[in-house]
Amino acid sequence: MMSRIGPMNFLKMKTCATHISLLLIVVSMLSACVKNQDFGQYDNLQITPTYEGSILYLEAPESEINAHDGSNFISQIFNFDAFAEPVFADRVLDGVMTYEIANTTSKPAQLTFEFLDAADAVLDTEVFAIDPAPTAILYRETAYGNAGRSITIITSTSSIRITAENLGDSTSVSSLPNAMITFKSAAKFRIRVK
Amino acid sequence: MSCRPIIFIISVLTCTLVHCQNKELLYDFTEIPQALMVNPGARNDFEWYAGIPTLSGISLQAGISGISVNDLFANDGLDINDKVRDRAIYGLSTRDEQSTTFQLEFFNGGFRGKKNELYSFGMYVEGDVINYWPQDYAILAFEGNADQIGRRFDLGDLKVRGELVNVFHFGINKRLNNSLRVGIRAKLYSGILDVRSANNRGYFVTTEGNRNLLANTIAADLIMRTSGMNTLGEANDDGTLTNFFMKRAFFGGDLGAGFDVGLTYHLNNQTVLTASLLDIGFIYHSNDVSTYSLKGSATIEGVDVILPDALSDPNRDFWQELVDEVETLVPFRTSHKNYISFRPTRLYGSLRYNFGEELPSLEDCDCGPDSGKGGAGRRAKYANAIGGQLYMVNRPRGPQMALTAFYHRNFGNVMAIKTTYTVDKFSATNFGLGLSLQLGPINAYIMSDNLFAYGNLAASRYASFQLGLNIISWSRK
Missing domain, CATH: 2.60.120 (Jelly Rolls)
Structure with missing residues (x-):
């Protein structure tokens, strides 16, 4: 099972692409924001x-x-x-x-x-x-x-x-x-x- | 900048009516077993796989066309009433929709047979809601019919559909030769809830009266079908919602059947054509079914008092006669006749060009770049791929389409990413990113669309994400 995962592959994980991917997906979702909204307007x-x-x-x-x-x-x-x-x-x-x-x-x-x-x-x-x-x-x-x-x-x-x-x-x-x-x-x- | 109302926005997007999710990131992402769910004929090399129950596949999508939350609630100093009137009531058209879809896998697994075919099976629950903007209803509700002499309010603007279905599936995927792989999946649907009102016609118009000052005319042919809604209400009152959902999810509600088909065809060593057709099927609604209809036409000009006949009966109730006449001419009826609904069939297609480094295969076979030409008759796997995808789904106002360009990159057999750019009716700036990590036998994936919108969710008209966890084995049992 998964016997062919070599150390080179794990090194590749640490490439810039890894960080970009994780940052773009996870961080962007976690830091998702709603800018300058005023939901109190609904009352008006x-x-x-x-x-x-x-x-x-x-x-x-x-x-x-x-x-x-x-x-x-x-x-x-x-x-x-x-x-x-x-x-x-x-x-x-x-x-x-x-x-x-x-x-x-x-x-x-x-x-x-x-x-x-x-x-x-x-x-x-x-x-x-x-x-x-x-x-x-x-x-x-x-x-x-x-x-x-x-x-x-x-x-x-x-x-x-x-x-x-x-x-x-x-x-x-x-x-x-x-x-x-x-x-x-x-x-x-x-x-x-x- | 305020970051607090994210949950509100997600709730708004989710609670509005959704469409069957375009899983352009998952499609042909063959490192992930769930890719088989969007193409039963997808390439695969697993010996077996098992999804982590309830965590193997979670997806949610919400879309609003024509308007965003930001358009209405931005803190811009404009009057909310003007914004609603200009941007929603008159700014949207009947082609604009609000839609949401979610899918949750309870279990999902697969194993390879003796003839190298892959069998897959599982169960998931899927919710799908879509509402087209009922423009004339909205104008009638916001402005009324005053000073609108001669304007016909189209009652056919009402188009809404929602369903909650539990799906049991079993599929087979087989490589027929070195170029062609096909797959088919049978599905059993256990309908939990269904609401649909799509084929409506008619109008409401106010004109100058024939005898009186004004005449109000309604010509209606409206129908709404529901299944499970009455029992849902009773279960809610009784506090037995769990029993309700469990019963109807396991064949205690409406039953249906369908299938998916798909293929992968290698045009040459590096060019691949794929296609799939999903949810070709129907559900027969026969449990707790209600059909509500309003059909007929009537014109009223108020109470008519014509002397001398009107005074022949001093106890005559002209108002009640008018009400009765309208109810006779345009009766509202409820029936409990069973009905059939067809699943929203989806079509995927892609053309993919693989290039770059050939990757070692994880399969327990004599294949991969070091195994000689076409090792064991298998196609090589490359580090890079680019291509385009097509998605179509059958909707109440006709097919909807999305076009996607993608780049797929494998980092060894440990990590793969896929980036997409998709154009559809919701957005022309939809960039998505999917990531699959293979850590030993554990496969984890996460995908999200419309990444640029996360900077301000309120301005987004589309949001989508998928994630899941699987255990995968490539070794022979």
Whole structure:
């Protein structure tokens, strides 16, 4: 076993190459360093994406508005749990609610959009007064968080109540085709991931 | 200069997802028995060898392409949020990967048969993880979908694979004639853990709504398969992790089979061609298997209230209807159907030119430079060799390749070194060095890649080392 290892071979071990090899591998690994790193920066990392999507769309044809004897052609509470989901409610920072109302009917109307908590208590209210056609599209943005209204309005919201009141008559008919009141809404909120 | 966070860096590199290790230093390093593991047809002259259990072969490799720890955490006064956004979120592409591989031999041995063939056998555990940068997921998580009207976030960016396998192997290496030596190794795989999600398709896009202000559309065909993960969680809770690993490592988990082949061919006395193909095989996952899928498409524009139909039922829950509709259109399902995974097959090849002094053979034979021309029909062994090597591995986004130039030097039969320069997707400045020492019957080797990176590990995108201890005999039993 290993009978042919001669003294010359052992001498060769002591050559410069031996030292270079050992130094390069062992010493370089043992002396491996990490230069000028500041891992504390991780604490300053902020991951705050902004997500947006539609919330609620309401469409009320003029015939339906005229069909109601009372002035309110809708007063309804809609369950809306999206804002109450912990993944959102625990992490939302700020954002904007966007509303767009169009009226092609012959009568003025008032539309009230209310944020309700789990006990149906009103948290916030948006009131939109709409003139009869022809009129421009009503567009509104409401900010929450930061300099806007309290973000807890959003995080406490469990449902939405919409009330629409006909401020005109119940007999006239718009000359425009498919006359209706449409209500569009969307939310854009910034979330704290880290 | 601070030297303290080395462990942190190694942990980061290791815990990110790795690729099957390119062992360019070990390849064709014929003084080391483990060279047979990367080429079953490698030249050898051992009578027998035995690896020191658990110490015969230890290797670890970690690679990150496109970015380094230094790029993010250098103390350069820049805002970490800007660095992450510019260098990671938008700086990386879906071709960039984070990967790591380790291999630990429990035992490894070999002996020569009556017809001069060499039989080898052993058992090792291998872990392999690779993750391709999920760019669109990262953008969606970092920036969100706001003000990205029309942008399609590609859900196919999710490509990840990880596995932990115990491998039993038995191989034979035989010199067919004076020019050609071939080898083959059979492998039995005992799968311990497996996670893979590679063939994903789909997108998420936000557009102007048809009725409402915005429309969010998801079209998904996502699938993730796992094996052993549920049992792992239970074992972790019960404090029985050791039993879990032992059971699944010894055929109590998933089973598979495969083989390696390799050859060494002497074009002439000094020029040698080698090649090997490793891990041509599969694992049949049938134990604690779960498949998670998300498939379908849906477009939502919030809650739709269309009068007068919407008011026909005063108790109607529009929000829950919307949630139910999405879950119906894009269902998330879990199944437990068995599946097959193919091993990440690797290809090695090399062209080597030997020159310089002819060395005496350690074999107990009439061979070597003093034995006459081609003593006993064996090729002479030279002190020096230069050459080039090719490495390819099959990956979820297609084959990856590395090219290596090397210089191999023997100092008698006592010491051998191999230096390499390798170009791959991780680095163009990868210089490696391997050392094999033969002290009596004890063989020790240590190898490391990307040596220049050790000056600042945080700036490195690639780190790799191998080491081991063997007992080798050249004498007849």
